[in-house]
Amino acid sequence: MASIDVFTCYTLAGAGSLFGLGLISLVRAESPRVRRALWLYRLAFLCLAGFLWVGTLPVAQRAQGMHAMIGVAAIGASLLAWGFRQLNGQRTPPVLGVALTLGLGSVLWWAGAATSDATFAVVEASVMSFIAVGTLIDQGVLLRRATVRRGGELALLLVAGLFSLDWVLILWHTLHWVGPYPDHLLFAPDWLLPASAVGVGLLPLSVASVVFAIVNDRLNQQLRERALRDDLTGTLSRRGLREHGERMLAGQLAGPSAVRRDTGIAALMMDVDHFKAINDRHGHQVGDEVLRHLSGVMTEHLRDDALLARYGGEEFTVLLPVRSRHDAETVAERLRQAIEAQPCDSRVGRIRVTVSIGVAFHQTAHSLDEVLSRADTRLYEAKQAGRNRVICEPLAA
Numbered sequence: 001m002a003s004i005d006v007f008t009c010y011t012l013a014g015a016g017s018l019f020g021l022g023l024i025s026l027v028r029a030e031s032p033r034v035r036r037a038l039w040l041y042r043l044a045f046l047c048l049a050g051f052l053w054v055g056t057l058p059v060a061q062r063a064q065g066m067h068a069m070i071g072v073a074a075i076g077a078s079l080l081a082w083g084f085r086q087l088n089g090q091r092t093p094p095v096l097g098v099a100l101t102l103g104l105g106s107v108l109w110w111a112g113a114a115t116s117d118a119t120f121a122v123v124e125a126s127v128m129s130f131i132a133v134g135t136l137i138d139q140g141v142l143l144r145r146a147t148v149r150r151g152g153e154l155a156l157l158l159v160a161g162l163f164s165l166d167w168v169l170i171l172w173h174t175l176h177w178v179g180p181y182p183d184h185l186l187f188a189p190d191w192l193l194p195a196s197a198v199g200v201g202l203l204p205l206s207v208a209s210v211v212f213a214i215v216n217d218r219l220n221q222q223l224r225e226r227a228l229r230d231d232l233t234g235t236l237s238r239r240g241l242r243e244h245g246e247r248m249l250a251g252q253l254a255g256p257s258a259v260r261r262d263t264g265i266a267a268l269m270m271d272v273d274h275f276k277a278i279n280d281r282h283g284h285q286v287g288d289e290v291l292r293h294l295s296g297v298m299t300e301h302l303r304d305d306a307l308l309a310r311y312g313g314e315e316f317t318v319l320l321p322v323r324s325r326h327d328a329e330t331v332a333e334r335l336r337q338a339i340e341a342q343p344c345d346s347r348v349g350r351i352r353v354t355v356s357i358g359v360a361f362h363q364t365a366h367s368l369d370e371v372l373s374r375a376d377t378r379l380y381e382a383k384q385a386g387r388n389r390v391i392c393e394p395l396a397a
């Protein structure tokens, strides 16, 4: 005899799904993609909440109730898998998602109504194994491709792994089953039954809490990122430059801004020439347009590995990995020329802008403040020398 009543676990699964529904409804997301994912999770938990109904049926009606519920549970599990894809930015065409989800549920309802109990059991175990293993593979591939792996996503992968293992074992035992048809419909030997039942019971609970944690974690990340951005231009703010810049200097940035062993870092301090005159002549709003235009031109001409920040009023800073002093000077000169060549098409017409740039190099043991201050000194020299030019610190500096 199994030491645990499977129907108690089904009731737990139903209650856990309702809890999950409540938990997911508490999450607020800004991105439409995440909002769609949350709707898929809500629908999934609504389907799985049907287990609560089965748990409360009189014993004589439970088998029939389970036949109906297993189709709904397959729809729920399929929606969970679809929700995870959506959460991770993978586009699943809605037609495909709906067709697969309803298709799997229909196969089970058809098998429950039109085939023998033994055939239904095999179809049930096959469909659930297909969803579980498919989800596991899909999540594994998505996480392998992801640039950042966080604990929440790995926890979800672990849940999918355990769920898959459970269903593959159930499938194997169902195919080799001899004996009467169990009314709880889990074809597993006594040693596996409690684990499978608890697994079914805990799946919605664990998925709901992990998804809740993932979405909240991303929201916090977004808020943090926003705090590091400048509202007007969308470039890094001074605080953002400090945070990302310190990490770039320490060689801790991953992705395109990672600094390789053979590269140094150049700091460019750039100031718009006679910006006050633009404000005075056309007003602050046009001045703001010019600043947005400048950040657009610079973003266009900088590689992905550069950090661009608005350091203050009309002063911008660029930090970028370079192989040599010559490279840094080339990048700075390219930016200066691009800005000079591309006037700002503002509401009052075309406005020509030039910039002065000071360049310094990061050497080991130099702090961010120190290297920025050296670049600032060169910027001052560029202004003194007549503006619209690049001045680079000499090699020995």
Ligand SMILES: Nc1nc2c(ncn2[C@@H]2O[C@H](COP(=O)(O)OP(=O)(O)OP(=O)(O)O)[C@@H](O)[C@H]2O)c(=O)[nH]1
Pocket: 232, 271, 272, 273, 274, 275, 276, 277, 279, 283, 284, 285, 286, 287, 288, 291, 312, 313, 314, 383, 387
């Ligand atoms: N529109 C706008 N203007 C700003 C902003 N922040 C600072 N400013 C203006 O930028 C101007 C900077 O002027 P100055 O520091 O005198 O320098 P400049 O006129 O560019 O002259 P040089 O730097 O010497 O070439 C000031 O008029 C500030 O009010 C901003 O966010 N938007």
